[in-house]
Amino acid sequence: MTPVLEAHGLVKRYGRVTAMDGADFELSAGEVLAVVGDNGAGKSTLIKALSGAVVPDAGQILVEGKPVRFHGPLDARRYGIETVYQDLALAPALDIATNLFLGRERRRSGPLGALFRRLDAKGMRRDARRVLDELGIDVKSMTQLVETLSGGQRQAVAVARAAAFGSRVVIMDEPTAALGVQESGRVLELIDRIRDRGLPVVLISHNMPHVFEIADRVHVHRLGKRVAVVSPKTHSMNAVVGLLTGALRMGDDGTIEEVGLTTGLGRS
Amino acid sequence: MTTRVSPSEFILRTPAIGPAIALVVAVVVFGLTTDTFFNVDNLSLVVQQSLVIGTLALGQTLVILTAGIDLANAAIAVLSTLLIAKLTINGTDAPIALVVGIVAAALIGAVTGGLVTGLRLPPFIVTLGLLTIVTAASRLYAQGQSFPVTDPTLGWLGTTQYLFGQIEVTYGMAVMLAMFVGLWYALTKTAWGKHVYAVGNDPEAARLSGIHVRRTVLSVYVVAGLCYGIAAWQALGRVPNADPNAFQLGNLDSITAVVIGGTSLFGGRGSVLGTLVGALIVAVLRSGLTQAGIDNLYQDVATGALVIAAVAVDRFSRGRQR
Ligand SMILES: Nc1ncnc2c1ncn2[C@@H]1O[C@H](COP(=O)(O)OP(=O)(O)OP(=O)(O)O)[C@@H](O)[C@H]1O
Ligand SMILES: [Mg+2]
Numbered sequence: 001m002t003p004v005l006e007a008h009g010l011v012k013r014y015g016r017v018t019a020m021d022g023a024d025f026e027l028s029a030g031e032v033l034a035v036v037g038d039n040g041a042g043k044s045t046l047i048k049a050l051s052g053a054v055v056p057d058a059g060q061i062l063v064e065g066k067p068v069r070f071h072g073p074l075d076a077r078r079y080g081i082e083t084v085y086q087d088l089a090l091a092p093a094l095d096i097a098t099n100l101f102l103g104r105e106r107r108r109s110g111p112l113g114a115l116f117r118r119l120d121a122k123g124m125r126r127d128a129r130r131v132l133d134e135l136g137i138d139v140k141s142m143t144q145l146v147e148t149l150s151g152g153q154r155q156a157v158a159v160a161r162a163a164a165f166g167s168r169v170v171i172m173d174e175p176t177a178a179l180g181v182q183e184s185g186r187v188l189e190l191i192d193r194i195r196d197r198g199l200p201v202v203l204i205s206h207n208m209p210h211v212f213e214i215a216d217r218v219h220v221h222r223l224g225k226r227v228a229v230v231s232p233k234t235h236s237m238n239a240v241v242g243l244l245t246g247a248l249r250m251g252d253d254g255t256i257e258e259v260g261l262t263t264g265l266g267r268s
Numbered sequence: 269m270t271t272r273v274s275p276s277e278f279i280l281r282t283p284a285i286g287p288a289i290a291l292v293v294a295v296v297v298f299g300l301t302t303d304t305f306f307n308v309d310n311l312s313l314v315v316q317q318s319l320v321i322g323t324l325a326l327g328q329t330l331v332i333l334t335a336g337i338d339l340a341n342a343a344i345a346v347l348s349t350l351l352i353a354k355l356t357i358n359g360t361d362a363p364i365a366l367v368v369g370i371v372a373a374a375l376i377g378a379v380t381g382g383l384v385t386g387l388r389l390p391p392f393i394v395t396l397g398l399l400t401i402v403t404a405a406s407r408l409y410a411q412g413q414s415f416p417v418t419d420p421t422l423g424w425l426g427t428t429q430y431l432f433g434q435i436e437v438t439y440g441m442a443v444m445l446a447m448f449v450g451l452w453y454a455l456t457k458t459a460w461g462k463h464v465y466a467v468g469n470d471p472e473a474a475r476l477s478g479i480h481v482r483r484t485v486l487s488v489y490v491v492a493g494l495c496y497g498i499a500a501w502q503a504l505g506r507v508p509n510a511d512p513n514a515f516q517l518g519n520l521d522s523i524t525a526v527v528i529g530g531t532s533l534f535g536g537r538g539s540v541l542g543t544l545v546g547a548l549i550v551a552v553l554r555s556g557l558t559q560a561g562i563d564n565l566y567q568d569v570a571t572g573a574l575v576i577a578a579v580a581v582d583r584f585s586r587g588r589q590r
Contacts (some may be wrong), residue, residue: 053475053476072475072478073475073476073477073478074478077478083476085476087472087473088473088478089470089471089472089473089476090470090473091465091466091473091474091477091536092469092470093469093536093537094465094466094469095463098462099477100464102462102474102477102478102479103463103474103477103478103479104478105459105462107459109454116453116457116458117457117458117459117460118457118458119459119462121457121458126485145281231403
């Protein structure tokens with residue numbers, strides 16, 4: 001079956017730093033794919049390339065097998081790819097409803113909207129309320145400014161935005177990083193529900209128990225590229241940690257072996 | 269929705285509230301302490317005196333909302349008055365000259381916006397450069413002269429009418445009011461306005477949300493330029509003479525009005541209502557202090573202190589949120 005979203009040989013350099021160094025990626029229909037890797041491994045850069053926020057220097061991205069070129073986040077959005085960025089991408093001085101619809105505001109019907117470009121503020125507030133309620137996110141008012149929300153509530157708003165508008169892929173870059181146990185649980189439930197809707201989810205997380213709880217497959221990223229894809233059913237957390245730190249290596253046949261001990265400097 | 273809002277959030281959400289209270293207090297204080305302040309003619313004059321700076325400040329507000337600043341706005345308006353006056357004196361139809369002057373101001377705004385977005389230069393530097401260039405261009409164009417205008421179209425905004433046979437109003441006031449309503453609507457009721465705030469608040473978040481950041485910023489400078497062109501028309505309505513040396517501190521005065529009006533220099537927060545109030549506060553302060561017999565220089569001291577206080581309030585109210 002053709003992957004929903006795939007990438008081959010992505011490269012992105014920032015001056016002398018190579019954030020992506022020939023990264024491959026593959027997301028199948030209906031799955032939750034976890035992307036794990038150390039800090040600075042290039043996970044965020046990878047998903048930014050997949051969501052149009054970063055234009056790679058080389059490599060190819062395909063949606064349903066067709067090559068695409070994203071010049072900005074809007075291009076990816078048009079393909080139904082929605083993203084929760086690591087730093088959330090919310091405007092703190094604007095309210096929740098405005099943030100939810102930012103960049104895709106809805107106008108009133110009739111001449112007021114067509115001629116005077118009047119926004120349908122009431123309708124957008126109502127829909128924002130519905131979306132947040134569905135996700136069990138508890139905020140008083142849709143006109144509350146985002147800067148008055150707790151870190152967890154903000155994250156919830158960002159997640160809600162992606163979940164509400166994603167129609168092909170939902171990408172989440174550490175969506176539970178600022179959340180407490182209960183709120184994290186909600187996000188995991190939400191990911192489950194998105195998968196039930198038939199949408200595949202890409203989840204970046206440092207939280208191995210979360211990853212093993214929810215992911216169908218785990219993409220291991222190290223030094224700017226994918227080094228392995230494993231199933232949580234057949235591999236242990238220790239194996240995944242070993243892969244992402246470089247202590248273990250996956251061979252071409254899919255077997256996992258220890259990396260040699262004779263580097264001259266001893267084990268690294 | 270009838271949710272209760274905490275006082276600090278109310279201030280955050282309605283940044284014009286502080287300035288509005290200050291304005292009322294100032295008016296009452298001057299009204300009680302001087303005999304002449306509450307005089308209808310005086311009040312009308314106060315408003316008339318704030319028209320040019322107020323109109324410049326409306327454009328300045330848009331720019332500051334995007335976390336920019338425009339040091340060239342008054343210089344652009346002055347060049348525009350010269351263009352309008354000289355063209356008319358040389359035989360161009362006044363309405364055409366007027367349109368040319370206003371469009372020229374918008375074009376200079378487009379150049380500013382182009383330099384800011386295209387070359388990613390800081391607005392402070394771009395407009396500092398343009399201030400120098402435009403001022404020089406005005407002087408070259410004027411050749412040391414000033415240009416009196418007599419055409420009724422050009423002076424139309426200064427035409428007075430009497431409301432209830434008592435209150436002196438000018439067409440300039442109506443135009444200012446109309447501009448204010450238009451900008452208020454655009455900023456609060458349209459997607460463009462939301463984008464302006466978002467871009468000033470956090471440009472990267474705006475970009476990731478799919479907003480065309482550069483296009484938005486460019487459009488802001490063009491609309492601001494239009495405001496400066498209309499400010500030129502207002503200026504000719506007040507004083508029917510285009511003078512290359514006029515409004516030399518207009519840029520700073522407009523920033524003063526914006527800041528006193530509660531708009532944040534850090535971008536993304538503020539309102540045109542605040543700016544209108546801010547412009548009135550400056551005019552009321554000047555008029556009231558004059559009538560209380562206080563020296564011009566002390567008036568400057570008072571205005572300066574108000575600016576610093578306004579920025580401090582802005583910092584403080586946001587400091588508590590994070
Ligand atoms: N805009 C940028 N400019 C310069 N360097 C960058 C930029 N974005 C990322 N990098 C660098 O690229 C590398 C990969 O960064 P990236 O954010 O993709 O890592 P990550 O795997 O998401 O890390 P984390 O787990 O900490 O979020 C890092 O060394 C980072 O410093
Ligand atoms: Mg990251």
